[in-house]
Amino acid sequence: xxxxxxxxxxxxxxxxxxxxxxxxxxxxxxxxxxxxxxxxxxxxxxxxxxxxxxxxxxxxxxxxxxxxxxxxxxxxxxxxxxxxxxxxxxxxxxxxxxxxxxxxxxxxxxxxxxxxxxxxxxxxxxxxxxxxxxxxxxxxxxxxxxxxxxxxxxxxxxxxxxxxxxxxxxxxxxxxxxxxxxxxxxxxxxxxxxxxxxxxxxxxxxxxxxxxxxxxxxxxxxxxxxxxxxxxxxxxxxxxxxxxxxxxxxxxxxxxxxxxxxxxx
Numbered sequence: 581x582x583x584x585x586x587x588x589x590x591x592x593x594x595x596x597x598x599x600x601x602x603x604x605x606x607x608x609x610x611x612x613x614x615x616x617x618x619x620x621x622x623x624x625x626x627x628x629x630x631x632x633x634x635x636x637x638x639x640x641x642x643x644x645x646x647x648x649x650x651x652x653x654x655x656x657x658x659x660x661x662x663x664x665x666x667x668x669x670x671x672x673x674x675x676x677x678x679x680x681x682x683x684x685x686x687x688x689x690x691x692x693x694x695x696x697x698x699x700x701x702x703x704x705x706x707x708x709x710x711x712x713x714x715x716x717x718x719x720x721x722x723x724x725x726x727x728x729x730x731x732x733x734x735x736x737x738x739x740x741x742x743x744x745x746x747x748x749x750x751x752x753x754x755x756x757x758x759x760x761x762x763x764x765x766x767x768x769x770x771x772x773x774x775x776x777x778x779x780x781x782x783x784x785x786x787x788x789x790x791x792x793x794x795x796x797x798x799x800x801x802x803x804x805x806x807x808x809x810x811x812x813x814x815x816x817x818x819x820x821x822x823x824x825x826x827x828x829x830x831x832x833x834x835x836x837x838x839x840x841x842x843x844x845x
Contacts, residue, residue: 685826778809788813
């Protein structure tokens, strides 16, 4: 049996199946990404997209070009086969995005972790560096251990109201910042998350100007970078591609409900 993404395909004999198999192989190893194979009476329909247009910005609307190829040299009773996706876009053809998640509302780190697991699903190499949170286990950190391509560093001394030592906070934050710059410029990762770094800059432990200058001048052009935390510096938001401000409407904590496992951590 021949299998595509775990879906068995009957191995037919004779020249007709040979033609079909060649067609499939061409779609898989050529410059096209097979996106769908549908049985039609007496025909074979292949829908293909140029590999370099996946997630690309072709045309004025950013839509991938689609080509339909119909083959009529054989017929069979195949079911509809699953979609076959191509690999992630190469670094040479990728435009790295810098995202800032800020604001007083919940969801800054949570949404960033969603991007982390999304990137990992595309086999990207991911590095997470946490600046503040460092006192307890979290669900996202436990989940990351199931991925070989996610590297996770919890480097903060804890929340500032736990340490009560501003001098130590500054020392720790600057050490983590140097560590972050090494990771970002190492060319090992496709996406790096600096969790709660904005909070550090808002307290003056780091400056928004030095963060912005590094992002603008030293971050690899193909690397995706996420910076989270409330009160993001204006300089950092100015150099970012996407800035989202989380706005609090209401929060369970206001009713005395403490951080919930599986929701907040």
